[in-house]
Amino acid sequence: xxxxxxxxxxxxxxxxxxxxxxxxxxxxxxxxxxxxxxxxxxxxxxxxxxxxxxxxxxxxxxxxxxxxxxxxxxxxxxxxxxxxxxxxxxxxxxxxxxxxx
Amino acid sequence: xxxxxxxxxxxxxxxxxxxxxxxxxxxxxxxxxxxxxxxxxxxxxxxxxxxxxxxxxxxxxxxxxxxxxxxxxxxxxxxxxxxxxxxxxxxxxxxxxxxxxxxxxxxxxxxxxxxxxxxxxxxxxxxxxxxxxxxxxxxxxxxxxxxxxxxxxxxxxxxxxxxxxxxxxxxxxxxxxxxxxxxxxxxxxxxxxxxxxxxxxxxxxx
Numbered sequence: 001x002x003x004x005x006x007x008x009x010x011x012x013x014x015x016x017x018x019x020x021x022x023x024x025x026x027x028x029x030x031x032x033x034x035x036x037x038x039x040x041x042x043x044x045x046x047x048x049x050x051x052x053x054x055x056x057x058x059x060x061x062x063x064x065x066x067x068x069x070x071x072x073x074x075x076x077x078x079x080x081x082x083x084x085x086x087x088x089x090x091x092x093x094x095x096x097x098x099x100x101x
Numbered sequence: 102x103x104x105x106x107x108x109x110x111x112x113x114x115x116x117x118x119x120x121x122x123x124x125x126x127x128x129x130x131x132x133x134x135x136x137x138x139x140x141x142x143x144x145x146x147x148x149x150x151x152x153x154x155x156x157x158x159x160x161x162x163x164x165x166x167x168x169x170x171x172x173x174x175x176x177x178x179x180x181x182x183x184x185x186x187x188x189x190x191x192x193x194x195x196x197x198x199x200x201x202x203x204x205x206x207x208x209x210x211x212x213x214x215x216x217x218x219x220x221x222x223x224x225x226x227x228x229x230x231x232x233x234x235x236x237x238x239x240x241x242x243x244x245x246x247x248x249x250x251x252x253x254x255x256x257x258x259x260x261x262x263x264x265x266x267x268x269x270x271x272x273x274x275x276x277x278x279x280x281x282x283x284x285x286x287x288x289x290x291x292x293x294x295x296x297x298x299x300x301x302x303x304x305x306x307x
Contacts, residue, residue, distance in 0.1 A: 015186050025176040032168055032300075036161070039305035051301045059294045066179045066290045068283075073117075076124065083128040087135045094139050098146070 014071040024065045031058050116280050123284040127291050130254075134295050137247050141302060144239045151236020156306035158223070159244070160214060164304030167210050168296065174203035175293040178262075178286050185269070188276045197266050197282075200289065204259040211252050215245075244303055251299060254292045261285050 031054050038050035064070040069080060145152045181196035218241075222229030225242050265285050268274045274282050 016183065018180055018183055021176055021179050021183070025172060028172045029169065032165065032172070035301060036165055036305065039301065040161075047301075047305065050305070055298055055301050058297045062175060062290050062294050062297065066175050066293070067287055076121070079121075079124065079128075083131060087131055090132075090135060091139055091142070095142065098143060 016065075016068075016071065021065065024061055028058055028061055031061075114278070114280075119280045119284060120287075123287050127287060130291055130295075134247075134250075134298075137243070137250070138298065138302070141243050141247070144236070144243065145306075148234070148236025148239060151234045152240050153307055155233075155237040155240035155244075156303060159304050159307075160217070161304050161307075163210055163214050164300055167207050168300050170203050170207050170210070171293050171296050174200045174207070175290055177203065178289045181269075182279065182282055182286055185274060185279045185282060186276050190269070190272075194266065194269055197262060197269060201259055201262050201266060204255055204262065204289075207255055208252060208259070211248070211255075247299060248303065251292065251295055254295070258285075258289050258292050261288065 035050045035054045035058075038046045038054070041047070063080070069077060177196045177199040181193045181200065184190075184193035184196055218224065223241055224230065225238075225245055230238055230241055262285055265274065265282050268281065
């Protein structure tokens with residue numbers, strides 16, 4: 001195996017320990033508590049802040065750490081960025097059409 | 102010995118390709134749910150008060166509980182991959198098994214949540230719901246549609262991870278061959294991300 005050109009770990013160069021993921025999990029739980037707190041505070045602005053800031057932050061933590069994107073190749077990062085950009089354009093254009101109709 | 106045995110000993114594997122394929126599938130899922138989120142956004146901006154009122158009838162406690170369950174299952178999922186890579190099979194099985202159990206707990210909670218709603222006459226097309234304003238009907242339609250499609254994904258994930266558990270047990274998933282587990286993990290985390298958005302849009306929208 002040692003002289004094989006297709007190393008079994010090709011594409012998985014980095015092993016992240018348990019600790020990092022446990023910290024991310026604690027952060028996710030804390031952000032959830034904050035989100036619930038803001039939403040139940042009774043202010044629509046705070047609830048909107050929670051939706052527009054905390055929710056994407058939580059999704060990013062899952063994406064970058066749990067889905068390992070942080071440690072992936074630049075090419076894959078660009079692919080994910082393009083896919084998300086398509087989604088943003090799709091959502092943005094639909095809402096623009098709706099708001100300026 | 103050399104050529105044939107060698108090619109037999111190292112079967113063709115394309116980890117980068119396998120992972121890329123899974124990511125492309127994840128993108129299609131994002132667009133699928135993205136469309137539903139757009140529908141939600143449109144209808145909510147048309148009927149803000151009805152949505153606000155209808156969301157007040159959802160069980161916040163249950164929604165938050167299920168969030169914690171799913172976030173924890175994502176943690177055990179990723180820890181099982183780390184354990185496989187560190188060649189700790191026992192721990193990997195424990196973590197993966199916990200993920201499956203937590204997925205089942207999520208579905209169990211979902212079942213009771215829906216059961217209570219249906220018991221109160223709140224389901225698409227019910228007499229009780231049809232008598233309500235159009236915005237509330239839309240809210241519950243989207244609620245059943247989106248959490249239902251998400252629940253279907255959780256069900257598929259539980260089956261998929263159970264298969265992975267069997268493969269792990271039989272050493273078909275090892276420290277030098279674990280892309281199946283990694284791709285299943287990508288799917289499971291995607292399901293988690295979708296729920297992260299469903300929580301504030303439905304349960305906390307009141």
